[in-house]
Amino acid sequence: MYRKALTALQRFTLRLDVAINRVYPSDWNPLYYTGGLANLFLFILVLSGIFIFFYYVPSLTGAHPSVAYLTEQVPYGGLIRGIHRYAADAFIVAALLHLFRNWFTDRYLFSRDSPWISGMFLLIFGGFVGATGYILVWDERALAVLGLFDDMLRAIPAVGDWLASLLLGGRGLSEGTLPRILLLHVGPASLLYVLLWWHYVRLRHPKVWPPATWVLVSLGLVTLLAAVIPAVSGAPAQPGTRPEAMPLDVFFLLPFWLAGLLPPGLVVALVAVTLGAGFVIPYLGREAPQEMGVRHAGVAQVIDGNCTGCELCYYDCPYNAIVMVPSPHPGLSRAAASRKLLAVVIDSRCVECGICIGACPFEALELPSLLEADVTRRVQEAVAVAEAVRA
Amino acid sequence: MSTQAATVRGGAAPKIVGFVCDWAVATADLVDGAGRLLAYPSVVLIRIPCSGFIRPGWLEDALKAGADGVFVVGCPYGDCLNREGNYLMRERIDQLQRRLARRKVPAERLQMLAHGLHDREAFLADVAAMVERLQALGAGAAAGGPARRPAAARAPAEEGGA
Numbered sequence: 001m002y003r004k005a006l007t008a009l010q011r012f013t014l015r016l017d018v019a020i021n022r023v024y025p026s027d028w029n030p031l032y033y034t035g036g037l038a039n040l041f042l043f044i045l046v047l048s049g050i051f052i053f054f055y056y057v058p059s060l061t062g063a064h065p066s067v068a069y070l071t072e073q074v075p076y077g078g079l080i081r082g083i084h085r086y087a088a089d090a091f092i093v094a095a096l097l098h099l100f101r102n103w104f105t106d107r108y109l110f111s112r113d114s115p116w117i118s119g120m121f122l123l124i125f126g127g128f129v130g131a132t133g134y135i136l137v138w139d140e141r142a143l144a145v146l147g148l149f150d151d152m153l154r155a156i157p158a159v160g161d162w163l164a165s166l167l168l169g170g171r172g173l174s175e176g177t178l179p180r181i182l183l184l185h186v187g188p189a190s191l192l193y194v195l196l197w198w199h200y201v202r203l204r205h206p207k208v209w210p211p212a213t214w215v216l217v218s219l220g221l222v223t224l225l226a227a228v229i230p231a232v233s234g235a236p237a238q239p240g241t242r243p244e245a246m247p248l249d250v251f252f253l254l255p256f257w258l259a260g261l262l263p264p265g266l267v268v269a270l271v272a273v274t275l276g277a278g279f280v281i282p283y284l285g286r287e288a289p290q291e292m293g294v295r296h297a298g299v300a301q302v303i304d305g306n307c308t309g310c311e312l313c314y315y316d317c318p319y320n321a322i323v324m325v326p327s328p329h330p331g332l333s334r335a336a337a338s339r340k341l342l343a344v345v346i347d348s349r350c351v352e353c354g355i356c357i358g359a360c361p362f363e364a365l366e367l368p369s370l371l372e373a374d375v376t377r378r379v380q381e382a383v384a385v386a387e388a389v390r391a
Numbered sequence: 392m393s394t395q396a397a398t399v400r401g402g403a404a405p406k407i408v409g410f411v412c413d414w415a416v417a418t419a420d421l422v423d424g425a426g427r428l429l430a431y432p433s434v435v436l437i438r439i440p441c442s443g444f445i446r447p448g449w450l451e452d453a454l455k456a457g458a459d460g461v462f463v464v465g466c467p468y469g470d471c472l473n474r475e476g477n478y479l480m481r482e483r484i485d486q487l488q489r490r491l492a493r494r495k496v497p498a499e500r501l502q503m504l505a506h507g508l509h510d511r512e513a514f515l516a517d518v519a520a521m522v523e524r525l526q527a528l529g530a531g532a533a534a535g536g537p538a539r540r541p542a543a544a545r546a547p548a549e550e551g552g553a
C-alpha cells in the first residue's frame with residue numbers, strides 16, 4: 001500500500017514538474033526551491049518580528065493595546081504585522097511542500113536521513129512558534145488557544161502537569177504568563193537557525209535562496225496580502241471566559257481546533273502519532289535498495305596510491321562526504337608523490353552517487369560495484385553494438 | 392531538414408553512446424536487451440547512478456573507440472536527485488567541448504541533456520535532433536582520429552544546431 005501510494009505520488013510530482021518546466025526554464029521551477037522559499041519566509045519573519053518586538057508589551061493588560069497601537073498608530077505597523085502573519089503561513093506551506101517533495105522524490109532515504117530528521121524538528125518548532133504567536137496577540141482567540149494548550153499539555157500522561165507548569169508558569173494566568181509565551185515564541189524561533197545548521201551540515205552549498213524573481217514574487221505576495229486583508233486582533237481577552245467560536249488559522253491552529261472538538265488527550269495522541277510517523281519515515285524504507293531498482297553502488301573508495309590531494313572531489317561531493325586530511329604518507333603514482341593532503345570518504349554520509357568519481361582527474365576514486373574498468377568495457381561494447389547495427 | 396541530412400549522409404546512422412542517470416528519464420521500455428534504443432538502433436544507452444558519475448575521459452574514450460557522438464542525460468536542472476550532479480556534469484562537458492574544439496572535434500558530438508523520469512518524449516526528440524545533426528556532420532568523430540569532413544558538414548550543422 002505504502003509503496004504503491006509513494007510510487008503514484010512520485011509520478012504525480014514529477015509529471016507536475018514536466019508541466020511546470022514547460023512554462024519556466026527548469027532551474028526556475030519554484031517547486032525546486034521549496035527549502036529556499038521556507039528559508040526566505042523565515043528570514044522575512046525574523047525581520048518583521050524584530051520590528052514588532054519593539055512595540056510589544058508582554059503583560060495581561062498591556063499586550064492587546066500594544067498590538068493595537070502597533071497596528072493603528074505606528075507608520076506601516078499594520079502592514080508589517082500583516083507581513084509577519086502571512087509570511088508565517090507561507091513559511092509553513094513552503095516547509096510542508098518541501099517535506100512532501102523530498103518524501104515523494106526519495107530524497108530522505110539511506111544516508112540522507114539527517115536532513116529529514118532535522119527537518120522534522122524544524123517543522124515541530126516552526127508550528128510551535130506559530131501557535132505561541134497567536135497567543136501573544138492576547139485577544140479572545142489567544143485565550144482560547146492558551147486554554148486548549150494547557151489542557152493538551154496536562155493530558156500528556158505522567159509529565160503533563162509538570163510540563164504545563166514549566167511552560168505556562170503554574171495554573172491560571174499571572175503576570176508571568178505572557179513573558180513566558182514571548183520567550184516560547186522567540187526562543188524556538190531562534191532555535192530554528194541552530195536546527196538549520198544541522199539541516200545543512202551534510203549538504204554542500206544548499207540552495208538557501210530561491211532565484212531572485214521568486215524572492216520578489218514572495219515578498220510582493222505577503223505584502224499584497226497584508227495590505228488587502230490586514231491582520232487584525234479579536235476582542236481583548238477576558239480572563240475567565242471562553243469564546244464560543246474562534247477564527248481558525250489552518251496552518252497553525254489545526255490541533256487547537258481539533259482540541260475544541262475532541263478530548264485533549266486524543267488530540268495529543270494524534271499529534272504524537274503523526275509526528276512519530278514523520279520521524280520513522282526514513283527508516284520504514286520503501287524497499288531495499290536492490291528492489292527499488294536503485295543501484296547499490298557502494299560507498300565511494302579512495303585509491304590511496306593515486307590520490308594527489310587536489311581537493312576536486314571535496315569541492316564536488318554534494319553531501320560533504322569527503323574530507324581532506326593531512327596525508328600520512330606519499331602516494332604511489334608520480335602525480336601523487338608529493339601530495340600534502342589525502343581525500344577520505346565519510347561512509348555514513350556517502351549516498352553512493354559517484355559524483356566524486358567524475359570529479360577526480362587522477363583515477364583515485366571508485367564505486368565498488370561500478371568500477372572504472374566496468375564502465376570502459378561497457379563503452380567499448382556499446383560502440384561495437386552500434387557498429388553492428390550499421391554494418 | 393531530414394531529407395537534407397539524408398542526402399548529405401547517404402545512409403549510415405551515426406553511432407552514439409548515451410549515458411543515462413538511473414533517476415533521469417526512464418528508458419526500460421525504450422531499449423532492447425543490448426541497450427539499443429528501439430527508435431534509433433545505432434544509439435546505445437548505458438545506465439549510470441548519476442550523471443555526475445561520468446568522467447569526461449570516458450566520453451573521450453567513446454569517441455576514440457569510434458562513436459560519432461556521446462551524450463549524458465541527467466535530471467532537469469535544479470532537480471538533480473543528488474542535488475548538483477547535472478550542473479557539475481554540464482560544466483565538465485562544456486570544458487571538454489572547449490578542449491576538444493582545439494582538436495577540431497565539433498561540440499555537437501558531445502551533448503548534455505536533462506530529462507526527468509517521465510520526460511521521454513522530450514528525450515527522444517533530443518536524441519532525434521542529435522542523430523540528425525551528427526548525420527549532417529558525417530562520420531569519423533574519433534578525437535584526433537580518422538578523417539573528418541568539415542566542408543560537407545558546416546552548413547547543415549549550423550541549421551541542425553537550432
Ligand code: HEM
Pocket residue numbers: 034035036038039040042095096098099102107108112115116117118119120122123126196199203205206207208209472473474
Ligand atoms: C522549516 C524550515 C526548513 C527550511 C528553511 C529548509 C531548508 C532546506 C534547504 C535550503 C535545503 C537544501 C536544498 C538543496 O540545496 O537542494 C533543504 C534540504 C532538505 N530538507 Fe529542508 N528545510 C526545512 C524543513 C524541512 C522539513 C520539514 C523536512 C522534512 C521533514 C526537510 C527535509 C529536507 C531534506 C530531506 C533535504 C535534503 C534534500 C536533498 O538531499 O537533496 N526540510 N532544506
Ligand code: SF4
Pocket residue numbers: 299300316317318319320321322345349350351352353354355356357
Ligand atoms: S559517491 Fe562520492 S560524491 Fe557521492 S556522496 Fe559519496 S563521496 Fe560524495
Ligand code: SF4
Pocket residue numbers: 302306307308309310311312313314342343359360361362363364365
Ligand atoms: S579528486 Fe582524486 S586526486 Fe583529487 S583529492 Fe579527490 S581523490 Fe584525491
